[in-house]
Every structure is written in structure tokens, then in C-alpha cells.
Amino acid sequence: MDNQALPYELARAAQQKAVRARRRKNSARPHSGNTSPPLLSPTQRAGREAEERACDYLQARGLIVLGRNLRSKTGELDVVANDHGILAFIEVRHRGTLEYGGAAASVNRHKQRRLVKTANFFLPILVKRYFHGRVPACRFDVISVEPAGLHWIRGAFNE
Numbered sequence: 001m002d003n004q005a006l007p008y009e010l011a012r013a014a015q016q017k018a019v020r021a022r023r024r025k026n027s028a029r030p031h032s033g034n035t036s037p038p039l040l041s042p043t044q045r046a047g048r049e050a051e052e053r054a055c056d057y058l059q060a061r062g063l064i065v066l067g068r069n070l071r072s073k074t075g076e077l078d079v080v081a082n083d084h085g086i087l088a089f090i091e092v093r094h095r096g097t098l099e100y101g102g103a104a105a106s107v108n109r110h111k112q113r114r115l116v117k118t119a120n121f122f123l124p125i126l127v128k129r130y131f132h133g134r135v136p137a138c139r140f141d142v143i144s145v146e147p148a149g150l151h152w153i154r155g156a157f158n159e
Helices: 008-028 040-060 108-132
Strands: 064-072 075-083 084-095 139-148 148-159
Touching: 040 064, 040 075, 040 084, 040 139, 040 148, 064 108, 075 108, 084 108, 108 139
Parallel strands: 084 139
Antiparallel strands: 064 075, 075 084, 139 148
16 A cells, blocks of 8 residues: 555545444434424423414414424424415514513514525415415514514515
8 A cells, every 4th residue: 555545544444433333323222212292492382382372363363374384494484374365474473571672573684584585485385285376465474472462563574
């Protein structure tokens, strides 16, 4: 073996050793068989409850919830609903206090851009599935859940 090939051989041997160690580690883990969802933190539980309240509120006002927690690499849409032919992308924000401007104020320009990108990702799928291929009017709403109650801001921002 020449001196130029030695570093490559050492690297290959190290990689193989790491692969073997990873296989041993993974095979040693017992499968618990537990299929229950992971436990949520108190903050996550509060967020989930706020989304539930928001969906109940929207449905009581005649909206049809088409999807919840739609995730892509660009972000997540909390609620997507059909508001009498208008496709509403709804961000649900929860705050326990009114400090720092409240829940609605936390949807800043950066978050708005991320929501628009994520909506653009899901738009073709939603149009095909729920609107027979015709692109409906779209709207971005925010529902803030605060100690004072729930507040729905229709058309909170534009693209």
C-alpha cells in the first residue's frame, strides 16, 4: 500500500467500525411496543387545547375544517377551513397573559412569510381535493386565545 492510499484506508476502516457500532446499538434497544402518542409538555397541551377551541368556534360559525396541523418543510398550518367558498388558512396563537402585545401580535412578518410559503405548498393539494381544481379566493386569519377570550381576525394579513 502506498502512502497516498493510507488515509483513505484508515477512513474506510473508521466508517465500517462506526456502522458496526451503530448496528449493535440499534439492535440492543428493546422495542417497547408502546404505540401511544408521546407525552406533551404543558405548553404543547395548552396549544393543542387552543386549537381545539378554535376549531369548535369556527365550526359553530359555519366553517368546514379541511385540515389541521398540515406540516411541510416550509412550516405548519394550524387550521385550514372552507368559509363559504373561501379557503382560509388560520394561525392559532395562545397566550396565558397579555404581556408583549398578546397572542395576535406574535404573528410577525417572518411568521407571515412562512405561513404564505406553506399555504402555497398545500394549495394545489387542497384545490384538487376540495375545490374540484378551481382555485378559490384565499385568506389568512389569526385566532388569538387569551385570558380575555377567543378573538378571530379575518384577513389578518395579505400575501
